[in-house]
Amino acid sequence: MAHIPDGVLSLPVLVGGGVIAVGAVALGLKKIGDEDIPRTAILASGFFALSLFALPVGPSSIHLLLGGLMGIVLGTAIFPAVCVALLLQAVMFGFGGLTTLGVNIVNIALPGAVIGAIVAPMVQRATPARAALIAGIASALCVALTGLMVAASLALSSADYMLSARVMIATYLPLMLVEGFVGGFCISFVKRVKPELLAGTA
Amino acid sequence: MKLWRALLPLFVLSLMVSGADAHRLKLFATLEDSTISGYAFFVGSGRAQDADLRITDANGKEVGALRTDAKGAYSWKAPSVQTYHLVANTGDGHVADTTIDAKRFAGLSANTPDTAEDDENAPAGSISAAQIERIVDAAVARQMRPLIEAYEAAEGRTRFNDIMGGIGMIIGLAGLSLWAQARRREKKP
Numbered sequence: 475m476a477h478i479p480d481g482v483l484s485l486p487v488l489v490g491g492g493v494i495a496v497g498a499v500a501l502g503l504k505k506i507g508d509e510d511i512p513r514t515a516i517l518a519s520g521f522f523a524l525s526l527f528a529l530p531v532g533p534s535s536i537h538l539l540l541g542g543l544m545g546i547v548l549g550t551a552i553f554p555a556v557c558v559a560l561l562l563q564a565v566m567f568g569f570g571g572l573t574t575l576g577v578n579i580v581n582i583a584l585p586g587a588v589i590g591a592i593v594a595p596m597v598q599r600a601t602p603a604r605a606a607l608i609a610g611i612a613s614a615l616c617v618a619l620t621g622l623m624v625a626a627s628l629a630l631s632s633a634d635y636m637l638s639a640r641v642m643i644a645t646y647l648p649l650m651l652v653e654g655f656v657g658g659f660c661i662s663f664v665k666r667v668k669p670e671l672l673a674g675t676a
Numbered sequence: 677m678k679l680w681r682a683l684l685p686l687f688v689l690s691l692m693v694s695g696a697d698a699h700r701l702k703l704f705a706t707l708e709d710s711t712i713s714g715y716a717f718f719v720g721s722g723r724a725q726d727a728d729l730r731i732t733d734a735n736g737k738e739v740g741a742l743r744t745d746a747k748g749a750y751s752w753k754a755p756s757v758q759t760y761h762l763v764a765n766t767g768d769g770h771v772a773d774t775t776i777d778a779k780r781f782a783g784l785s786a787n788t789p790d791t792a793e794d795d796e797n798a799p800a801g802s803i804s805a806a807q808i809e810r811i812v813d814a815a816v817a818r819q820m821r822p823l824i825e826a827y828e829a830a831e832g833r834t835r836f837n838d839i840m841g842g843i844g845m846i847i848g849l850a851g852l853s854l855w856a857q858a859r860r861r862e863k864k865p
Binding site: 526535563568 | 858
């Protein structure tokens with residue numbers, strides 16, 4: 475799903491994704507402060523481990539993406555976090571690919587970064603219950619955006635790997651629901667137990 | 677200290693995840709007689725049902741298009757002896773491919789036609805070399821199949837050690853960047 479393997483995308487899409495990813499990771503690293511590093515590492519390892527765990531759904535299989543959660547907690551540091559995790563998954567498990575690394579980083583991290591930037595101030599001000607709701611909706615939205623971007627990457631590349639709308643809906647809809655719950659639960663938990671984790675997102 | 681408290685749930689989580697698997701799509705194909713059969717599957721997380729499967733010949737010309745069944749399986753009779761390339765596509769960005777080399781059709785490429793009449797005309801009790809080759813091919817294919825299946829399933833499986841290694845790598849990188857930032861701060865004043 476979100477981990478597009480090697481040999482599927484066309485060169486312009488790969489280069490475009492790569493350039494955007496390099497810029498975004500550089501931006502994320504530039505803005506990262508000492509106090510951001512531990513939580514970036516924690517979420518990167520969380521994403522790394524959790525998105526390896528997949529469940530079969532119809533012709534495909536789904537796994538968590540955590541884009542919304544990472545975007546809210548990390549801000550732009552989501553790019554280096556996702557970059558490291560995806561690189562390790564590609565090298566260690568052949569999950570995704572090295573040539574598609576850039577595109578995959580953009581597809582997973584960009585929705586998180588954009589939506590995170592919009593809702594993070596709201597989450598900071600809200601009560602835990604409201605924060606959970608906001609984070610849940612944001613997480614589900616991130617999944618949908620990632621799905622659309624994956625579809626766009628494939629559609630721009632070649633007609634051979636045309637996506638089936640039926641399969642996309644069958645796999646992304648349940649994932650949106652699950653991500654919404656996971657994102658909402660995590661944020662409300664953090665909000666109650668360790669609210670300062672959400673304080674300093676740039 | 678706080679960092680360790682935060683990492684503990686992650687560690688517990690990774691214990692649960694161990695044995696769970698990545699979801700890379702793979703395509704298993706085996707050749708029996710002139711029928712290419714197998715299934716599309718996600719490493720460790722089930723078969724790919726109703727996935728699109730396209731078969732091209734050595735020249736890249738599409739010679740077959742089918743879909744996998746409810747068990748992710750497919751079966752296709754090759755019309756002639758040549759190298760075939762199979763590509764499975766689940767329709768959401770998962771693609772896997774495999775190749776059946778022309779050399780594996782050995783038993784069939786033997787110039788004896790495999791019609792029933794020939795068998796009847798042959799002297800009773802005698803078996804031609806081509807027939808032996810075909811029988812051996814079928815037997816070997818049957819016996820090898822579970823082995824190849826196990827290998828395909830094992831390859832790419834996520835292991836606990838790998839996951840811990842990856843997490844360790846990320847923690848190491850975090851430590852490295854903290855160290856780099858501390859050095860930068862020391863130099864400044």
